[in-house]
Amino acid sequence: MPHNRASARPVITPAFHHTTFLTTRLDAMVEWYGLVAGLTPTYYGEEAAWLTNDAANHRIAFLSPPGIKTPEDKGHTAGLHHTAFEYADFDQWLDNYVRLRGHEIVPFLTLDHGMTMSIYYQDPDGNGVEIQVDTFGDWSRSKEWMWASLEFAENPIGAHFDPDKLVEARESGLSFQEIHARARAGEYVPAIIPDIFLPEVY
Known part of the structure; x- marks a missing residue:
């Protein structure tokens, strides 16, 4: 019988929605993204903020819980x-x-x-x-x-x-x-x- 062969790729692909960062500078990050790209908070708390500049509920999120360590040689290490x-x-x-x-x-x-x-x-x-x-x-x-x-x-x-x-x-x-x-x-x-x-x- 004919059949649909399985594919590693999803038949219906999800749309990219948002990126989330850990930060030690929550207030500075919220202010900067507002100035640079017009992102405004949907929710802005003491240890986190979710921002958007379009119809989505958020496009960028910042998490700032206690204990975050700063990276070393960030500009020359693998990552985003x-x-x-x-x-x-x-x-x-x-x-x-x-x-x-x-x-x-x-x-x-x-x-x-x-x-x-x-x-x-x-x-x-x-x-x-x-x-x-x-x-x-x-x-x-x-x-x-x-x-x-x-x-x-x-x-x-x-x-x-x-x-x-x-x-x-x-x-x-x-x-x-x-x-x-x-x-x-x-x-x-x-x-x-x-x-x-x-x-x-x-």
Whole structure:
């Protein structure tokens, strides 16, 4: 009799919902994520907080029970490198960079990956936070590009850029796609090329 062969992959896949962190700086983390990505607490207690910036009940959770130990050499040990948030619009994405720069929150890494332009920050505990914009404006197209593109296969990390140069380019009248193409061509390279490791904060 014909039958459906078993698969290791679930037939119905769950949607990614949230990430939870242990922290010794609960108040600072709640304030920072509110400032950077607009996350507001659904519940905010003495030893934990659950935050969201969309219709979900929470997207980021912080647990801060007594006895948490600080990590050693966090930036160079295995584990979570960063979480990411995405803007649907290039101008909103770049405006957010300018806004955070005004609060003296600056990135440690900026990369044009090809399918996204991405700005990486560190939260008070040293976790990476990526703020990105999809360069295709369409997840199906950016996904296909990652899968099929020789360009991505040869350089999956992408091209470094100076975000202040992007601001200047936009002010000069260049479009998103023109800026993206020039960033990929290396026209906005920063004075110092950082590595991809998270800077140690402890």
